[in-house]
Amino acid sequence: MAKKKAKITTTTSIYGNYVKWLKDKFKEIEVVPGDEIHIIQGSKDLSGNLLAQSDLGDPQSILIKLDNGYNVGIRATKTVKLEKLSGSVDLEKFQVRVPSQKKNLPEISLLATGGTIASRIDYATGGVVMAMEPEEIFASLPELFDEVSFKSVKSLFSMGSEDLASKEWSVIAKDSVEELQNGVNGVVISHGTDTMGYTAAALSFMIRDINAPVILTGAQRSSDRGSFDGASNLIAATRSAANADIASVMVAMHETSNDDYIQLSRGTRVRKNHTTRRDAFQVIGEQAFARVDNDGKLTEIHNELPRRNDLEPYANTNYDDSAALIKIYPGIPPEILEFYIDKGSKGIIVEGTGLGHVATFPAEGQESRNFMSAIERAIEDDIFIGMTSQCIYGRVHPYVYRATRTGYMAGITYLSDMISETALVKLGWVLGNYQNTDDVKEQMITNYAGEITRASIYQRRND
Amino acid sequence: MAKKKAKITTTTSIYGNYVKWLKDKFKEIEVVPGDEIHIIQGSKDLSGNLLAQSDLGDPQSILIKLDNGYNVGIRATKTVKLEKLSGSVDLEKFQVRVPSQKKNLPEISLLATGGTIASRIDYATGGVVMAMEPEEIFASLPELFDEVSFKSVKSLFSMGSEDLASKEWSVIAKDSVEELQNGVNGVVISHGTDTMGYTAAALSFMIRDINAPVILTGAQRSSDRGSFDGASNLIAATRSAANADIASVMVAMHETSNDDYIQLSRGTRVRKNHTTRRDAFQVIGEQAFARVDNDGKLTEIHNELPRRNDLEPYANTNYDDSAALIKIYPGIPPEILEFYIDKGSKGIIVEGTGLGHVATFPAEGQESRNFMSAIERAIEDDIFIGMTSQCIYGRVHPYVYRATRTGYMAGITYLSDMISETALVKLGWVLGNYQNTDDVKEQMITNYAGEITRASIYQRRND
Numbered sequence: 001m002a003k004k005k006a007k008i009t010t011t012t013s014i015y016g017n018y019v020k021w022l023k024d025k026f027k028e029i030e031v032v033p034g035d036e037i038h039i040i041q042g043s044k045d046l047s048g049n050l051l052a053q054s055d056l057g058d059p060q061s062i063l064i065k066l067d068n069g070y071n072v073g074i075r076a077t078k079t080v081k082l083e084k085l086s087g088s089v090d091l092e093k094f095q096v097r098v099p100s101q102k103k104n105l106p107e108i109s110l111l112a113t114g115g116t117i118a119s120r121i122d123y124a125t126g127g128v129v130m131a132m133e134p135e136e137i138f139a140s141l142p143e144l145f146d147e148v149s150f151k152s153v154k155s156l157f158s159m160g161s162e163d164l165a166s167k168e169w170s171v172i173a174k175d176s177v178e179e180l181q182n183g184v185n186g187v188v189i190s191h192g193t194d195t196m197g198y199t200a201a202a203l204s205f206m207i208r209d210i211n212a213p214v215i216l217t218g219a220q221r222s223s224d225r226g227s228f229d230g231a232s233n234l235i236a237a238t239r240s241a242a243n244a245d246i247a248s249v250m251v252a253m254h255e256t257s258n259d260d261y262i263q264l265s266r267g268t269r270v271r272k273n274h275t276t277r278r279d280a281f282q283v284i285g286e287q288a289f290a291r292v293d294n295d296g297k298l299t300e301i302h303n304e305l306p307r308r309n310d311l312e313p314y315a316n317t318n319y320d321d322s323a324a325l326i327k328i329y330p331g332i333p334p335e336i337l338e339f340y341i342d343k344g345s346k347g348i349i350v351e352g353t354g355l356g357h358v359a360t361f362p363a364e365g366q367e368s369r370n371f372m373s374a375i376e377r378a379i380e381d382d383i384f385i386g387m388t389s390q391c392i393y394g395r396v397h398p399y400v401y402r403a404t405r406t407g408y409m410a411g412i413t414y415l416s417d418m419i420s421e422t423a424l425v426k427l428g429w430v431l432g433n434y435q436n437t438d439d440v441k442e443q444m445i446t447n448y449a450g451e452i453t454r455a456s457i458y459q460r461r462n463d
Numbered sequence: 464m465a466k467k468k469a470k471i472t473t474t475t476s477i478y479g480n481y482v483k484w485l486k487d488k489f490k491e492i493e494v495v496p497g498d499e500i501h502i503i504q505g506s507k508d509l510s511g512n513l514l515a516q517s518d519l520g521d522p523q524s525i526l527i528k529l530d531n532g533y534n535v536g537i538r539a540t541k542t543v544k545l546e547k548l549s550g551s552v553d554l555e556k557f558q559v560r561v562p563s564q565k566k567n568l569p570e571i572s573l574l575a576t577g578g579t580i581a582s583r584i585d586y587a588t589g590g591v592v593m594a595m596e597p598e599e600i601f602a603s604l605p606e607l608f609d610e611v612s613f614k615s616v617k618s619l620f621s622m623g624s625e626d627l628a629s630k631e632w633s634v635i636a637k638d639s640v641e642e643l644q645n646g647v648n649g650v651v652i653s654h655g656t657d658t659m660g661y662t663a664a665a666l667s668f669m670i671r672d673i674n675a676p677v678i679l680t681g682a683q684r685s686s687d688r689g690s691f692d693g694a695s696n697l698i699a700a701t702r703s704a705a706n707a708d709i710a711s712v713m714v715a716m717h718e719t720s721n722d723d724y725i726q727l728s729r730g731t732r733v734r735k736n737h738t739t740r741r742d743a744f745q746v747i748g749e750q751a752f753a754r755v756d757n758d759g760k761l762t763e764i765h766n767e768l769p770r771r772n773d774l775e776p777y778a779n780t781n782y783d784d785s786a787a788l789i790k791i792y793p794g795i796p797p798e799i800l801e802f803y804i805d806k807g808s809k810g811i812i813v814e815g816t817g818l819g820h821v822a823t824f825p826a827e828g829q830e831s832r833n834f835m836s837a838i839e840r841a842i843e844d845d846i847f848i849g850m851t852s853q854c855i856y857g858r859v860h861p862y863v864y865r866a867t868r869t870g871y872m873a874g875i876t877y878l879s880d881m882i883s884e885t886a887l888v889k890l891g892w893v894l895g896n897y898q899n900t901d902d903v904k905e906q907m908i909t910n911y912a913g914e915i916t917r918a919s920i921y922q923r924r925n926d
Contacts (some may be wrong), residue, residue: 017824058869059824162820165794165832194817198793275818275857327790327814329887330661331628339802351790354657355738357625361480361522369628392855394738406521424792 016052017158019059022076026050029084036085037064041074047085048072105149106242108186109179111172114158115192117219117230144235147296148242151184161192161199161218166428169199170317173206176214177315186213186241190234193218193272193280196251200267201422202319204249204449205429209311213241215264217252220278229254229278236262236292244298246289247308249449253281261291264298268422268451271392284393285417286450318432320346325424327351327390328358334374337383347384347427347440350375350412351420356387356396360406372406379411384440386413386427388420413441418452426451479515480621482522485539489513492547499548500527504537510548511535568612569705571649572642574635577621578655580682580693607698610759611705614647624655624662624681629891632662633780636669639677640778649676649704653697656681656735656743659714663730664888667712667912669782672774676704678727680715683741692717692741699725699755707761709752710771712912716744724754727761731885731914734855747856748880749913781895783809788887790814790853791821797837800846810847810890810903813838813875814883819850819859823869835869842874847903849876849890851883876904881915889914 014032015023031037033052039045039062048064061073062080074080112118156171176187191199200216207214217237219230237252249267257279265283274280289302322345326336340348352358358371375385387407389396395417398408408414415423423444430443445452477495478486494500496515502508502525511527524536525543537543575581619634639650654662663679670677680700682693700715712730720742728746737743752765785808789799803811815821821834838848850870852859858880861871871877878886886907893906908915 019827157826159824159826160820162816163822163825163832165822165825165829167826167829192817194820195793272817272854273856275852275854275859277857280854280857321794324795325790325792327788329788329884330658331784331786331891332788333806335806336799336802339799343796343798353625354655354735357623357657359626359628361622362626362628363620363622363630364483366628366630369626389738391735391738391743393736394740394743396738421792428794 014052017059018053018062021078022060022062025080025082029082031082031084037062038083038085039064039074039076040081041076041079044074046072046074102145102149105147106185107149107151107183108188108238108241109152109182109184110150110154110238111175111179111187111189112153112155112158113161113164113168113172113189113191115161115190115194115218116222117190117192117217117234118158144238148238151182152179159192161195164192164195164199166202166319166321169202169206170315170319172199173203173315173317176203177207177313180207180210180212180214180313184212184241185243186215188234188237188241189214189216191216191218193220193253196253197271197281198421198425200249200251200270201425201451202429204267204422204451205426206315206317206319207249207313208316209313210247210249210306211309211311211313213244213246214249215241215252216250216267220254220276220280227278229259232259232294233262236264236296239296240264240290240292240298243296244290245305245308247306247311248289250289251281252292254278255288255291259294261293263288264290264292266302266450268426268449269419271419271421273392284419285453316429316433319428320431321428323347323349323424323428323431325349325351325420327420328353328371330359331369332359332371334369334371337371337374337378341378341381341383345383346437347386347431348378349386349388349415349420349423349427351388351390352396353390355394356389356398356407356412356414358407372410375407375412376410382437384413384427384431384437384444385411386415386423386444388415388418388423390420392419413444415444416452422451477515480522481516481525484541485523485525488543488545492545494545494547500525501546501548502527502537502539503544504539504542507537509535509537565609565612568610569648570612570614570646571651571701571704572615572645572647573613573617573701574638574642574650574652575616575618575621576624576627576631576635576652576654578624578653578657578681579685580653580655580680580697581621607701611701614645615642622655624658627655627658627662629665629782629784632665632669633778633782635662636666636778636780639666640670640776643670643673643675643677643776647675647704648706649678651697651700651704652677652679654679654681656683656716659716659744660734661884661888663712663714663733664885664914665782665892667730667885667914668889668892669778669780670712670776671779672776673710673712673769674772674774674776676707676709677712678704678715679713679730683717683739683743690741692722695722695757696725699727699759702759703727703753703755703761706759707753708768708771710769710774711752713752714744715755717741718751718754722757724756726751727753727755729765729913731889731912732882734882734884736855747882779892779896782891783894784891786810786812786887786891786894788812788814788883790883791816791834793822794832795822795834797832797834800834800837800841804841804844804846808846809900810849810894811841812849812851812878812883812886812890814851814853815859816853818857819852819861819870819875819877821870835873838870838875839873845900847876847890847894847900847907848874849878849886849907851878851881851886853883855882876907878907879915885914 037050038047048066051063061075063073179187215237217233221227250264251270255261255263265288272280273282287301290300292298324340324345359369360372362369396414434440500513501510511529514526524538642650678700680696684690713727714733718724718726728751735743736745750764753763755761787803787808822832823835825832859877
């Protein structure tokens with residue numbers, strides 16, 4: 001059977017998450033992780049085995065394992081003196097092993113961005129080592145290579161997802177579109193779980209005219225643990241990218257806390273609702289799109305699936321970082337709106353209580369808590385105010401209490417069943433594309449990617 | 464059988480939520496809701512039947528029902544001219560009906576604060592009318608008067624719960640303690656659902672040495688709807704206040720979306736997780752204390768129930784309103800910490816992502832997003848920073864990623880399984896009682912009311 005090589009593009013190195021000038025110094029003295037190194041930094045003088053820096057570590061701290069077994073980090077300045085003491089590690093160990101690939105299999109592409117799914121324990125040194133080359137993730141999953149061919153495997157960056165924001169979303173969106181334009185069946189993105197929901201929402205708006213699956217996946221447990229969920233999530237994501245007849249940005253994570261099913265959820269309706277459980281990702285306000293079992297069998301659940309199609313995908317990565325999100329709490333100072341407006345924000349998502357409330361009629365003597373008055377002033381200043389609920393589940397709307405349409409009359413846009421995190425991301429994207437506040441309002445209540453339903457009645461019309 | 468009257472104390476009136484000077488004007492011309500009234504306000508000249516103002520309405524807008532059936536609100540200034548046109552409504556209709564009470568029944572007290580549970584539709588006028596006298600709530604529940612005697616029924620205020628904050632929590636706490644000191648079996652507090660979780664947490668800290676049940680209850684659906692849940696919640700709350708052997712602040716709301724069971728939940732561990740469902744209130748991180756069926760049968764669920772006892776309850780209502788809560792999102796400007804510090808805040812709860820993360824190692828060129836640096840500066844300025852998770856479920860902790868103890872080393876206090884809303888309220892209460900930041904840290908990780916477990920390892924010790 002004929003075999004071919006995947007196109008491999010990597011931007012990281014065996015050193016992991018060190019700053020570039022430190023990596024350059026390591027290369028200059030030909031030291032790699034595992035080698036013994038001597039470090040002089042100011043008054044500190046230490047020797048030990050160099051460790052790769054994890055994606056969550058300080059990129060300027062040199063990590064070494066001391067003779068006594070402890071790991072220490074030495075924060076380096078550019079005057080640090082480094083010396084190689086020995087070369088105990090076989091460089092071969094760090095070579096990329098690209099699995100052989102078969103022909104006539106559905107082609108997908110993998111984009112790696114970091115996160116727990118990409119971490120592994122190096123038992124030789126005891127340190128956490130990033131899977132510097134993304135195909136290392138696949139090395140332990142040989143069965144995939146009988147089902148799927150990897151057209152392209154890229155490491156876009158190696159970051160904990162709490163460090164990602166719009167700049168990274170833009171990179172992922174553009175690369176995803178490039179792969180789709182190259183004709184792959186689907187794209188898989190490995191990602192930290194902390195902000196996977198935000199990124200999934202961002203890609204849902206930034207990738208326009210999507211024609212195939214773009215699936216984010218990750219791990220809640222690290223690969224050194226028996227409960228590692230990254231492998232089963234990644235297998236299901238890969239199979240679905242290759243074969244599922246769903247054209248959408250999705251998240252593939254555990255449906256329950258055992259390994260029976262992986263759930264495919266719409267990118268705009270998924271939220272990490274537990275810090276550690278493997279089934280942390282919950283679909284909010286609708287059913288999952290589908291579930292995938294261990295044999296790769298996909299069962300569709302949702303009755304209105306967006307199907308693969310002949311559209312030409314493109315990226316619209318315009319984004320206004322001034323979009324803000326404020327979670328309301330009792331006694332919150334209304335001046336926080338002014339803080340954001342002074343910083344140049346053109347739009348703010350207010351995560352209200354219940355059906356979308358903020359303090360509106362506080363008791364006499366407590367007028368300084370009147371948040372609604374501050375909103376009214378913001379709207380007069382042409383700032384977009386979108387209302388969501390901190391309840392997470394359910395809809396906001398202004399019609400339940402007859403006498404309390406104050407917010408509605410003031411011009412707040414009630415975002416119905418859009419979840420707060422998605423609303424924030426959508427607002428940044430809409431503000432990146434529209435300047436006029438009426439246009440922003442109109443776009444915010446226009447459904448782009450399943451993020452809102454039955455919403456149009458909630459915007460105050462000019463009548 | 465001997466009967467006695469409950470002590471009735473009310474601070475509201477049949478007019479509902481109008482400002483005092485408007486109520487005074489109504490009284491002056493002897494007009495009550497239902498009467499025809501003539502209003503001249505500037506260029507506006509309107510007549511109609513006066514409606515009571517709901518707790519969620521504008522207290523300065525006079526609501527009237529026009530001849531055509533529509534309700535309108537006229538925003539009044541002190542120069543408004545009012546004239547009574549007719550006296551069509553029998554004042555008797557608005558008289559308080561205090562149900563007769565039997566002797567030798569368990570005594571409880573009821574504190575009314577407003578909210579949907581206290582609203583009712585006046586079918587004569589079509590307007591929403593507050594149950595101005597709290598015992599009106601009981602008029603439709605005659606069966607309760609064979610089981611329970613009401614020692615005291617007070618309307619503390621009539622407000623939507625989104626308008627409540629620490630001032631109101633203090634009033635409720637003091638009144639609850641007074642009732643407990645008077646020897647009642649328990650206290651029931653009717654409350655809007657929006658911020659019921661925050662108030663429940665506040666009372667859990669403010670009522671010290673609690674010796675009996677103090678139970679918050681409310682309604683997700685208004686009393687004009689078939690799905691009104693207020694009656695069954697109130698019955699279960701009342702029965703539990705009278706009889707349950709649990710000394711704790713609790714919330715009594717539907718366990719499921721049918722009327723089978725009402726759940727009693729610990730005040731520090733309950734959250735409104737749906738905007739409209741009757742079972743919106745979910746217990747986070749533990750089991751409910753107990754459930755109550757329609758016959759009043761209470762089944763205990765939790766295996767470590769705090770029991771009724773001989774302590775002497777007292778109120779500690781010290782509270783520092785500068786306590787703040789920040790929900791982290793990708794790209795959040797770190798300067799928001801400075802905003803709060805400039806406003807005099809001595810402590811901030813940071814609702815991080817996942818296990819308690821904020822942007823710590825953003826990409827090169829994105830240093831302005833480094834939230835951890837801003838936290839480090841805040842801590843250097845002696846500001847308390849407590850970490851919770853926006854995941855809602857699960858614990859935060861700093862030990863999972865070997866190389867990312869930055870926040871822990873910086874002095875962030877990781878609050879384990881304390882939910883964000885409870886953490887905010889506890890912080891306000893702790894700051895109200897302690898000035899020294901080390902004391903604040905120590906108190907924040909000390910369990911007062913089941914709000915935190917296994918937490919002590921997460922504070923950085925001075926070693």
